[in-house]
Structures are given as C-alpha cells and as structure tokens.
Amino acid sequence: MKLATIKHNDQELVAVFSTKGIVLLETINELEGLSFDLNLFSIIEKGQLNELNEWYKNGGKEKMETYPMTLQTDVEYAPLYRNPRKIWGIGMNYVTDLSELKIDNVDEEPVSFLKPDTTLIGSNDYIELPKQSERTTAEGELAIIIGKRCKNISEDEVEDVIAGYTTALDMTASDIHAKNPRFLARAKSFDTFFSFGPQFLTKDEVRDLANLNVATVLNGETIHEKSMSYMKFPPAFLISFHSKVMTLLPGDIIMTGTPGSTVIRDGDIVECHIDGLDALKNRVVRYS
Structure with missing residues (x-):
C-alpha cells in the first residue's frame, strides 16, 4: 500500500494510491463506515496502519477503483507528517x-x-x-x-x-x-x-x-x-x-x-x- 499526505481544502490529509489516482482516506472512511485517523503520524502512532493495510489487501484496493479520486498529476503534496520526535x-x-x-x-x-x-x-x-x-x-x-x-x-x-x-x-x-x-x-x-x-x-x-x-x-x-x-x-x-x-x-x-x-x-x-x-x-x- 502506498500513502501520501495531500493538501485539500486548506488541510493536510492522508490519501491512498489506487491504480488510477489517489483517494482521500476521509472518503474511504465515509463510504466504508470506518474511522481511521486522517493524519499519517497519528495512524502510525495509534497502531492503525496494519488495520488499514489489511482492509486494503482484503478487497479495499479493488473497491477504491470506484471511489471519487484525484489524478496524481493534480495533487499538491504536503510533507508526510510534521513534528516527528526523532x-x-x-x-x-x-x-x-x-x-x-x-x-x-x-x-x-x-x-x-x-x-x-x-x-x-x-x-x-x-x-x-x-x-x-x-x-x-x-x-x-x-x-x-x-x-x-x-x-x-x-x-x-x-x-x-x-x-x-x-x-x-x-x-x-x-x-x-x-x-x-x-x-x-x-x-x-x-x-x-x-x-x-x-x-x-x-x-x-x-x-x-x-x-x-x-x-x-x-x-x-x-x-x-x-x-x-x-x-x-x-x-x-x-x-x-x-x-x-x-x-x-x-x-x-x-x-x-x-x-x-x-x-x-x-x-x-x-x-x-x-x-x-x-x-x-x-x-x-x-x-x-
């Protein structure tokens, strides 16, 4: 699974790469009834990464192809996250x-x-x-x-x-x-x-x-x-x-x-x- 943090509506939000583009994790949460954090640092810190990856590998990857997405060429990236401890x-x-x-x-x-x-x-x-x-x-x-x-x-x-x-x-x-x-x-x-x-x-x-x-x-x-x-x-x-x-x-x-x-x-x-x-x-x- 590949992730990024992108700039969207004056926020920095996690998104997941599909074969066609990039899907906001916020969108995945809404359509799947999930509650993942929208900040990559928080996802890692709270131990949510494995759960997200399991969702992706067990059907999520295919589902994403039908979700609203943005082309990679149209994305404005932010740093993956800010303020790591080390x-x-x-x-x-x-x-x-x-x-x-x-x-x-x-x-x-x-x-x-x-x-x-x-x-x-x-x-x-x-x-x-x-x-x-x-x-x-x-x-x-x-x-x-x-x-x-x-x-x-x-x-x-x-x-x-x-x-x-x-x-x-x-x-x-x-x-x-x-x-x-x-x-x-x-x-x-x-x-x-x-x-x-x-x-x-x-x-x-x-x-x-x-x-x-x-x-x-x-x-x-x-x-x-x-x-x-x-x-x-x-x-x-x-x-x-x-x-x-x-x-x-x-x-x-x-x-x-x-x-x-x-x-x-x-x-x-x-x-x-x-x-x-x-x-x-x-x-x-x-x-x-």
Whole structure:
C-alpha cells in the first residue's frame, strides 16, 4: 500500500494510491463506515496502519477503483507528517566497491546525527540556502519510518517495528562542516534541510531492500546512483544499533546514507529517486 499526505481544502490529509489516482482516506472512511485517523503520524502512532493495510489487501484496493479520486498529476503534496520526535541521519554508509564489504573492521560503527523537526519539508517545497553558507550539498537517501516503540532490539526483531519506507533528501552546509567536524550538527540543522515523501510505502510491498537503487538527481541528471547492497550497515543493523542508544518511537525517521551528494545552487531542482517510489523533488532558492 502506498500513502501520501495531500493538501485539500486548506488541510493536510492522508490519501491512498489506487491504480488510477489517489483517494482521500476521509472518503474511504465515509463510504466504508470506518474511522481511521486522517493524519499519517497519528495512524502510525495509534497502531492503525496494519488495520488499514489489511482492509486494503482484503478487497479495499479493488473497491477504491470506484471511489471519487484525484489524478496524481493534480495533487499538491504536503510533507508526510510534521513534528516527528526523532530524525536520525546516517553518514558515510555506502562503499565504492562491493569488495570493501568483505573487509572486517570490527571497530567501525555508523556515523549518525540528529536533525531537528524544523528542518522538515515535503515534495516541491523550497530548499532555502542559508546566508551563512556558500556551499550546500544535497543527497538522496532511503528513509525508514518506525512503527512501534522499541528498545534494545536485535536485528532479527527489526522487521516487526518498521512501518514503511520513503524517499528523503538530506542537506548539509558543507563549508561550515569543513571548518570543524564538531560543527556537523549546525551544518545539518538549517530550516528546510530535510525533505521526505511524497509517497509512503508499507514494508510488505518491499521484498528485498538490497536490490533497490537510490539516486541523487540534479536538474534531470543522475549524479550518483547505487543499489542498497552497497551499504556498510544495512537498515536492520541501523535500527537495532540506534535502539540500543535511545528508545525509538512510532513516527521516528532513520535515514540510511547516500551513494553520493551534490552541490546545490539557487534555481536548481534536486531529486531523490528510489525504485518503486515516486521521485522526491525540491527546488532550491537562496534565502533572502
């Protein structure tokens, strides 16, 4: 099942993708006598996602084809949701060659950092280049959405706590970071420096993450692209690892690193492409 949050009558409402278009969950509730929340964060937090997905798989998908819907081309997306408790970023997680994965480095651990929720934007929102930076980069990544509260879980338990996946763009004021590695948090935390969506894909729709490709695209040109098999630390490890640092909560977001970043400038359009998901696109503007 694929979901999105769209702008409708001055509200941000969850909608479900059909083969022909996109149907508001509000419409599904009315026609089916259901009572799902209309906010994706609330659906995940209250444990309603599995119930909605079961409805979809057991006849709902077919019923939706007859319901009032909007063409995808006519939809204005909002961020999937706002104000997650945690946004974990992961750095330096892709190798250049698969042979590097065979090297046993027992001391290596993920490079991770937290971003505030004020960085969050959605598809087609503007990325604002801050006045303090002359060199900002963007990188396309897979983002994992946590579906259950968890702490100290093993990699074998990870599948049970994942809600789903989406596309993400992580921005960095790279010149600020270059001055001093200790400035990483500031370099990552400017407003509009985290974009995610427009589609949320439930975990059951993905059979093998390692075979999916992720790409950073600038002005229509693919700058970096690799399959997720090039990750040093796969998603299951990242979730288990960070659950041993702090309790993970429904709606928390964990990025998974990028095959490569690109410098972005005023007027650029930067995108994240992942197999099976619509592209995430954002235009870049200089903050005035």
